[in-house]
Amino acid sequence: MEYSKNYTAAGEHIDVQGIMDGLYYPFYMEECRHAYIKEVLGFDFVQQAENGVFMVLSEYSIKFIRSLKKDDNFDVTCAVFTDPSGLPKLHFKQSILKNGKIMASALFTGTCIPATGGRPYLPEELKANFTDASVLEIK
Template identity: 50%
Template sequence: MEYIKKYIVKEEHTDWQGNMEGLYYPYYLEDCRHAYIKEILCFDFEEEARNGISMVLSNYRIQILRSLKGGSNLSVSCTVFRDKSASTLLHFKQMITLRGKIVTLGLFSSTCTPSNGGRSFLPPSLNRLLSRVPLLETLSNF
């Protein structure tokens, strides 16, 4: 279930050297991940929040391998995995690529929580959809 979204690095996301500022790597990864969650997993953040369910990040790691420049045409991918030992966690492996070369790797872990507090969970609609999603064997590899 890989999802890919295309972007052009905005000039206002760059520093005085023309390199993309570090805070925008997670920005592009998040935008792609949220689109994936809404379009593929059919989890609408706003609607679910109105229903008392919040999807939240519990952990993330990003490895920047190469710098991006303003105006770069990049692709961001997102693939979901279930957790091997915690049934309430989802893991999203992500990559930013430029001309077929990996620029950034990311691993984001999420869960859902009741808006009024309580234990983490995955809603039944997500559990049904994710029943065929592969397990992430280890968190140590991207």
């Protein structure tokens, strides 16, 4: 299932060239991804942290295709994929679209770790909410 949220490029995120600074693209993607994780996957970051479970990123890559400008209205999408090697990782494919055109695309990879330290894992209650997710295809 692909999830989407709508945003407007904030003036304070615009650089001297009149385009959105590259550091804010992953910021908007994070906002959307966190909403997706809570609303669709049922993982509440605050509650889980209080229970000793931290969800963390292990890596990400982003491709910038077109620039956003001040007050541009855009959508951020998010979809989850499981790991092709069966590792305890979730992969989130995300895009930023303006008027149906891709402005940026990214792949974020995350996992959970115990707050006290230890090996990465995915809690069973989280796994139950993405049983129909596709396996990430590596190119």
